Amino acid sequence: MKIVRVGPLEIQMSLSLRLVLLAICHLxxxxxxxxLAFALRFDFEIPVESWSMYRATVSWICGLKLTIFYLVSHYHGWWRFVTFSDLAALLRASTLSLLVIAAFDYILVNxxxxxxxxxxxxSLLSIILLGGFRSTWRLLHESFQPLKTKTDHRxxxxxxxxxxxxxxxxxxxxNPQLNCRVIGFIDSDPTKRGSMLGGIPVLGDFEDVETVITTWQIDDVLVVDKTLGGWRLRGIIEQCEKSQTKLKVIPPIEQLLSGETRLNGRGEPLIALRDLDINDVLRRDPVQLDVEGISQMxxxxxxxxxxxxxSIGSEICRQIMTFQPRSLILVERFENNLFMIERELRVNAGTVIITPCIADVTDEQRMREIFKTNNVEVVFHAAAHKHVPMMELNPGEAIKNNVLxxxxxxxLADQSNVTCFALISTDKAVNPSSVMGVTKQLAERYIYAxxxxxxxxxxxxxxxxxxxxASSVIPIxxxxxxxxxxxxVTHPEMKRYFMTIPEASRLVLQAAALGNGGEIFVLDMGEPVRIVDLAVDLIRIAGLHPDEIEIVFTGMRPGEKLFEELYLDEERLLPCKHSKIFVAAHRPYTADEVAQSIAQLAKVVHESDSEIRRMLQQIVLEYIRAQENLQKDERHGSTNRIGDMTGTRDRHRPPSTSIGDTSSLNPARKKL
Known part of the structure; x- marks a missing residue:
């Protein structure tokens, strides 16, 4: 294939030729x-002297109007893309021409x-003729462009x-590159059925998707990104699956208007259709957090x-960068991970100082140096060992990293007079059945104390x-x-609460801004999701039928529970200023009590696994009860434990009590 390169000279000549042709058309x-103005003025019987006047004035009037229209850049735009703003510009140019010609005629012609x-x-006829012709040009372009689409269009x-x-x-x-023709719309409002939107009919509501697909031979169902909640989108997916129709995601109009969408050679937006991802079918509406006040922090x-x-730490860094901190100190012990996030953040860092620090959070001397050198004011502590089965095999390492x-x-944050310290914890800290969960609960206790x-x-x-x-069930x-x-899948009744990485990161920032000190913030994550249902969703997203991929149940792994909880039996969820964030009002722990527990653990981190677990059970009594419940689950299957979960109380729903200020949870602190 021969590639022809077009230089600046050729481009300039092309533009000049276009302007000449447009000038001729305007003349x-x-x-x-x-x-026509003369004809209308004299009822289409133009007197001889008026003919003479027309011939004498047409040249300078047309020249003057052409000059004015050029100066206001009226005929620089593409006629096929005429908009109301172009018609407004035409009105301004015609009005200005009228005033200049009238003044010229009055002053110079005696x-x-x-x-x-x-x-x-x-002036009026110029507006009608030019506006009408340009609008007709666009009308013809938009009317015949779909007819030019290939016969095998979708x-x-x-x-x-x-x-x-x-x-x-x-x-x-x-956009001919898409090879796609929009047949119609569906909408949740049944009153819109039968109406037209831009000449395209509304064919039904969300319950009619399968019928519409069959009737109109639909090949693709298109949904605008982030406009539907997960439960509603799932219903449409199921109807598409029954009809063997592909569901695609298209970018919102805001993305097109913001310049994020590339243009083709004719200046037309290139709309990228993408497949669904797991965030699209999250079984609740994504939580949009109120970020007011975060910028002040x-x-x-x-x-x-x-x-x-x-995964969480890097997303927190991305979110922080949008609030323009003076500097961002990246602490990470894995060199490659640190290199990747530093390189990504530097692209749009602007005036923000990015400081990468290779360090282990258990290395007190190194961490002290980082705090002192960088004058740290706010800390987000995301460093932790998080993999439950791995920590069951390495309990001493879990204690060293997650607790110590x-x-x-x-x-060090306390000694450095840091303004705010936010610990990233997990629902596995509630009635923990695993070493990882126990260590995170101990970390929560220490933060409170x-x-x-x-x-x-x-x-x-x-x-x-x-x-x-990283290493969550989704990529696996x-x-x-x-x-x-x-x-x-480990168990057919295994359930978990899920949230997206951006949600988790924004929650951390929001909690840090809302907190007065001593709170444990919990996100309302809706209903827990069965892991097997998540697997089926991913099979569908891959464009396959659930029967095409086998699902094998392998049995529960060490430390796993059938379901997770968001707060302990003795805790209550209390609303705070944000409707989707709650505070777990927990049992107070004294500083001496927590310090003694951690000192005991520090002595046994290098002992045998059984000795470490024995010490953890002495310190965290819920760990013993959770282990007993796990043994019941293994003996009796899932029915007893799930019955306990659903029959006692709904563990993720907050009580009806309401508080507006969380400072009462920590009476020793004044509200900041």
């Missing part, structure tokens, strides 16, 4: 509009002046009928993130499993699907 229209009615008619159905989807439908129709501050190279590491960083005597606002943030984080299932199966 023709100006001459016609002036002639005899046989042009009748004022002719000038007024000429029929598309768009979910939602509003201004945004109407504009997107228009762009899809005009972060803007112009020196902020540290430990575990900055991990947290103690080290928290103590520390808050009683420190000027630093110590808070913890507790959430469930994070969709798509996706890899198993790529290999053709089977998907391995």
């Amino acid at each position: 023709v229209f100006f001459a016609i509009s002036l002639l 005899t046989h002046q042009i009748p004022r009615s002719v000038l007024l008619l000429d 029929n598309a159905l768009i979910v939602g009928a509003d201004v945004s989807t109407g504009r997107l439908a228009q762009q899809i129709q005009l 972060l803007q112009g501050r020196d902020v540290m993130v430990t575990g900055a190279g991990g 590491g947290t103690k080290c960083v928290a103590d 520390k808050s009683q005597s420190s000027d630093t606002r110590f808070v913890a943030v507790r959430f469930g499993n994070v969709l798509g984080s 299932f996706q890899e198993q699907i790529r290999r053709g199966g089977p998907i391995t």
